[in-house]
Amino acid sequence: MAASVSVETIRAEPSRSRATPRTHRPALRLLPAPTPSLRRGPFIALVLTLVIIGTVGLLVLNTVIAADSFRVEQLVQRNAELALAEQELQRQVAEGLSPEALAEAARELGMVPAGQPAFVIVGPDGAIVIQGTPVPAGVR
Amino acid sequence: MAVLTAVILGRLVLLQGLDGTAYAAAASADRLREDVLAATRGQILDANGNPMAYTLSARKIYADPSLIGDPVAAATILSGMLGAPVNQLVDKLQADNRYQVLAERLEPSLAAQVMNLGIAGIGVEVQPLRIYPAGSVGAQVVGFTGADGSGLAGIEQAYDELLTGTPGTTSYEVGRSGAVIPAGGRTDRPAVPGGSVQLTIDQDVQFHLQQQLDAQCADGSTENAQGVILDAHSGRVLAMATCRSFDPNTASEADPDTLGNGAISGILESGSVAKAITLSAAIEEGIVTPDDVRLTPDSITVGNTTVRDAHPHNPINYTVTGILAKSSNVGTIGIARELGNERLEQYLRAFGVGEPTGIELPGESPGILVPNQEWSIAQSINVPIGQGFALTTLQMASIYQTIANGGVRIPPRIVASTTAADGTVTESAQPEGVRVISEQTAATMAYMLEAVVGEGGTALNASIAGYRVAGKTGTAQRPNPACSCYAGGGFWTTFAGFAPADAPRYVMSVMLQRPDSGVPAGPVFKNVMTFVLAHEAVPPTGVGRPEFILIV
Structure with a gap:
């Protein structure tokens, strides 16, 4: 169809251009219609491969993302658990460090407040001076 | 047809052009x-970084009773856990109703x-919980x-x-059902956590002071006891307490009388400490x-007011040191009359009486x-x-800090530094002396x-073995709020002093409020200051206490 149209068009043209002499017109003949390509097979294979690779790739990616998101969720949860555990431990430490708790723990161990210390002052020449009188613990 | 087109077009312009933004918003x-x-x-935090208050995330368990199938069974199970x-x-x-709080302040693990x-109908909520690990200390x-x-x-x-701090917001788009639109816009303005405050208080000293004051109040007749310890040179507060503290973890259940900080909000007449x-x-x-020697009788009468010394005595030739060491009222008043009211008021104000210290x-x-112009003869x-005149226990300490610091009063401060959420530390500047x-x-x-503390003085009970101590005792009558007179008001016994006397490191003031004047404040000073000197590793200066001439 396309070929015939083009032939007609070509044929019709000279009648419109009067300036061109008739004798110079080349001989025209119909071209055979283009034969359909016989090399379709590789193209289909290529497209199919691409489709399969794409589909499988998408599947794998989806799976990985889903697995990762599970893992993220697990880690977030674990993180929250650890934060809470840390909070509870810190609370215990802070309570254990409070003067009242320390005093109580020391009392339970049978400890008594220290007596007055003496101070050993080492002079620049190495001479030792003891200042103060040490008082044994428990004596006030 | 043209009219219809005009109407539609007009409406379109109105909607899209003029009101568009409002509708979109x-x-x-x-x-x-x-x-x-x-x-x-x-x-x-305290001076050493120990937390005195912090916030953790606790849990609150609530119930929606309308969803509870078997209240008795649920209660039986929950009872043991909660x-x-x-x-x-x-x-x-x-x-x-549909909201009942079953338990609060729970550990997240228990929740x-x-x-x-x-159990259906039982829910949990996050609840920020303020924890004060040191309890009543400070x-x-x-x-x-x-x-x-x-x-x-x-x-x-x-x-x-x-x-x-500054609460943040998170805003996101939701569909009609309330579900989050995943691809919708989301803007987070994260919360900025609060900054922290580091105090100059040492938790251990604070605990010791509190214990000693509580021991005083436990005798059944001491109504109040207060104490303040300052660093002699920086004016920083090492400890500050009033007897019978409260547990801030359960502040709502505490006796309201124990909530105030009496050492800065209560006032007292200091008695001889002010000499x-x-x-x-x-x-x-x-x-x-x-x-200088002053012949001092045991009473002085001005107008129709007579003031006596604590104990009757024949006229004695006291040195000025002796007047202070023996706490002679008559001798002190004699000197004050030479000084005059105006100059006395000047010095009282210079020492910080009558104005707040500006503590944080x-x-x-x-x-x-x-003002002295309004003073009666009495x-x-x-x-x-x-x-x-009246002052706070903190001001009383500040007066002695001035003497211990070579005559320069540094207004006391209790905040060492603040730290903003971004970690910027702002050290508190020492106020100008x-x-x-x-x-x-x-x-x-x-x-x-x-001379007051030790042999010959009135405060032998405040002396610390091995150390030189300077200080002054005081006893003052307490006005009776019922009659605006002194009768039946009871007494304040006070002590203020510092150690070591010849190289001052720490200053302390103590006040006891009692129906009688029988219990001195000196021993409280002694017990706490002994602890402070050992705790802060202050060695004795190794120089003996000088001889004092009190009477000639």
Whole structure:
């Protein structure tokens, strides 16, 4: 169809251009219609491969993302658990460090407040001076 | 047809062109949800970085009674875990509303166990919980927070804005059902957590002071006891306490009388402790020297007011040091009359009486000191011996800090630094000192005050073996609020002093409020100062206490 149209068009043209002499017109003949390509097979294979690779790739990616998101969720949860555990431990430490708790723990161990210390002052020449009188613990 | 087109076109212009933005905003507002992200409240730390207040995330367990199938069974299971009586829980689970709080301030792990039971109608909420690990130690300084988490007293109140931080918001788009639109816009403005406040308080010293004051109040007749310890050179507060503290973890259940910080909000008449001001003024003004001799009878009458010494005696030739060491009222008033009311008031004010110290705590009292022009005759002879004007226990310590620091008063401070959420540390600047007396006069006063503590003085009970101590005892009558007179008001016994006397490191003031004047404050000073010197590893100076001539 396309070929015939083009032939007609070509044929019709000279009648419109009067300036061109008739004798110079080349001989025209119909071209055979283009034969359909016989090399379709590789193209289909290529497209199919691409489709399969794409589909499988998408599947794998989806799976990985889903697995990762599970893992993220697990880690977030674990993180929250650890934060809470840390909070509870810190609370215990802070309570254990409070003067009242320390005093109580020391009392339970049978400890008594220290007596007055003496101070050993080492002079620049190495001479030792003891200042103060040490008082044994428990004596006030 | 043309009219219809015009109407439609007009409407289109109106909708898209003129009202467009408003409609778009309304639509987006309809989709947008905004949640508030709470900011974690900052910490309050002691001088060594021990937490005195911090916030953790606790849990609240609530029930929706309408969803509870079997209240009795649920209550039985929950009772053991929540530590609440079964019948009380049953009542709550049968209540005629849809929100009943079953337990608060729970450890998250316990709340998780409760939720794992899977009882329908039981829910859990996150609840920020303010923890005060030191309990009652320093509670009156640290303060406490209310149910809404805002600071209601002490540092919690004074630094509320810094500690609170800035809540953030998260806004996101939701569909009609309320589900989040994943690809919708989302803007987060994260919460900025509160900053922290580091105090100059040492928790251990604070604990020891509190114990000693509580021991005083435990005798059944001591109504109040207060103490303040300052660093002699920086004016920083090492400890500050009033007997019978409270546990800020359960502040709402505490006796309201114990919540205040009496050492800065309560006022007292200091008694003879204030003689240090009178004598500082007289020495600075060149009226007396420590060795001047004054023939001192045991009473003095001005107008129709008579003031006596504590014990009757024949006229004695006291040195000025002796007048202070023996706490002679008559001798002190004699010197004060040479000084005059105007100059005495000047020095009282220079030592900080009558104006707040400006410490970073709410509710500070300036004390009471009326201008000398308004003093009655009785007042003008009572002020020199510490009656007729009032000050706080903190101001009392500040007076002795001035003497210990070579005559320069550094207004006391209790906040060492603040740290913003981004980690920026702001060290508190030391307030500018006020030169009250010369260095020479301060040294003279330290020498004279040492005569008070030890052999021959009135405060043998405040002396610390191995150390040189300077200080002064006091006893003052307490006005009776019922009659605005002194009768039946009871007494304040006081002590203020510092150690070591010849190289001052720490200053302490003590006040006991009692129906009688029988219990001196000196021993409290001794016990706490002994601990402070050992705790802060202050060696004795190794120089012996000088000989004092008190009587010639």
